[in-house]
Amino acid sequence: MTKYSCVNCNKTYVIQVTRWKCDCGGLLNLLPSQSKQENDRWTSDRSIWRYVSSMVGRENLKGWQSITLGEGQTPLLKLDEAEPNTFVKVDFMMPTLSFKDRGAVVLVALAKQLGVKKMIADSSGNAGTALAAYSARAGIDCDVYVSADTSPGKMAQIEAHGANIKAIKGTREEVAAAAQLAVAEEQVFYASHVYNPYFFEGTKTYAFEVYEQLGKAPDAVLIPVGNGTLLLGAYYGFKALLEAKLINHMPKIIAIQAEKCAPLAKAFEKQELIAKSVVNEGTFAEGIAIAAPARSKQILEAVRDTKGTFITIAEDEILVARKMLAAKGFYVEITSAINYAGYIKYATTKDEVIVIPLCGAGIKSPT
Numbered sequence: 601m602t603k604y605s606c607v608n609c610n611k612t613y614v615i616q617v618t619r620w621k622c623d624c625g626g627l628l629n630l631l632p633s634q635s636k637q638e639n640d641r642w643t644s645d646r647s648i649w650r651y652v653s654s655m656v657g658r659e660n661l662k663g664w665q666s667i668t669l670g671e672g673q674t675p676l677l678k679l680d681e682a683e684p685n686t687f688v689k690v691d692f693m694m695p696t697l698s699f700k701d702r703g704a705v706v707l708v709a710l711a712k713q714l715g716v717k718k719m720i721a722d723s724s725g726n727a728g729t730a731l732a733a734y735s736a737r738a739g740i741d742c743d744v745y746v747s748a749d750t751s752p753g754k755m756a757q758i759e760a761h762g763a764n765i766k767a768i769k770g771t772r773e774e775v776a777a778a779a780q781l782a783v784a785e786e787q788v789f790y791a792s793h794v795y796n797p798y799f800f801e802g803t804k805t806y807a808f809e810v811y812e813q814l815g816k817a818p819d820a821v822l823i824p825v826g827n828g829t830l831l832l833g834a835y836y837g838f839k840a841l842l843e844a845k846l847i848n849h850m851p852k853i854i855a856i857q858a859e860k861c862a863p864l865a866k867a868f869e870k871q872e873l874i875a876k877s878v879v880n881e882g883t884f885a886e887g888i889a890i891a892a893p894a895r896s897k898q899i900l901e902a903v904r905d906t907k908g909t910f911i912t913i914a915e916d917e918i919l920v921a922r923k924m925l926a927a928k929g930f931y932v933e934i935t936s937a938i939n940y941a942g943y944i945k946y947a948t949t950k951d952e953v954i955v956i957p958l959c960g961a962g963i964k965s966p967t
């Protein structure tokens with residue numbers, strides 16, 4: 601059976617409802633046993649579940665058919681006729697309108713198989729809306745801890761699915777701490793997109809789809825980063841493709857942060873192994889405003905391993921980028937405009953093939 605294993609001390613744990621970190625405080629990854637990734641056994645399913653044979657620990661995801669909402673297989677489109685090598689991956693065309701569905705459906709499939717009755721999550725918004733939808737479908741009660749000033753659109757979405765909103769006045773870190781306290785008190789499943797490694801088995805499918813749609817690996821993937829759930833998922837996915845010899849190089853990961861909250865970009869610049877927490881000075885990019893990312897070491901390693909880099913974006917650049925994208929037909933939430941702002945700043949050669957994700961729909965944060 602697949603186990604959890606600690607990234608610090610390598611201690612292993614049976615996968616069960618209340619386990620979400622090591623006794624030493626370390627983060628858990630998945631330690632595969634028999635169920636190796638089989639990248640040649642993809643199915644004809646028209647969702648992320650086409651790639652279930654590539655998911656580590658898939659023996660714990662057997663009930664996915666009853667909770668899937670058809671997530672994944674989102675369009676990959678040319679940004680513009682004038683820039684034929686630049687593609688956008690339209691991940692806002694997901695059941696709950698953000699890429700978080702890729703990971704959330706996997707996490708809820710795991711919870712269902714473990715017999716979970718209630719789960720607790722914390723989120724800057726989109727992970728919460730995704731988990732609210734899938735937990736409703738799975739018949740699992742769900743409390744979502746969010747900051748009191750999360751976009752009203754995201755709050756409405758969470759409530760519509762019948763999840764309980766716990767609005768906390770405080771930083772993103774205080775919201776997470778409140779959720780973790782409740783998890784300990786109630787002894788329930790912590791549906792954390794940051795701590796639970798199953799989430800990354802879902803976000804890995806981003807890479808598989810890009811590979812299949814392009815027919816090769818791009819030269820660079822631009823990825824916004826807060827906690828790194830898309831970044832690490834994409835990295836693990838492309839790594840799996842490389843190991844299976846389906847691609848012949850890793851795309852560079854160009855990670856994007858908001859200048860006002862950029863702990864990872866700062867650590868990268870100073871060549872530090874772990875990001876020191878910063879003070880979030882306030883940014884429009886609420887979805888990536890993470891001052892103390894728990895998986896900073898893994899994120900920095902991933903970007904370095906691909907010979908990628910970090911780009912930081914100022915507030916006015918985010919707003920301009922949002923208008924420019926809408927003028928091309930793509931209406932994204934404000935956080936997602938930073939991805940395009942990053943592209944404008946990224947010094948590219950004309951023939952580099954680049955993929956930019958459009959992570960969240962515009963209607964989530966209209967103003």
Ligand SMILES: *Cc1c(COP(=O)(O)O)cnc(C)c1O
Nearest residue numbers: 726825826827828829887959960
């Ligand atoms: C979650 C999210 C991100 C960033 O994801 P992280 O896992 O925090 O790195 C980017 N954009 C949108 C719209 C998101 O919802």
Ligand SMILES: [Zn+2]
Nearest residue numbers: 606609622624
């Ligand atoms: Zn440990």
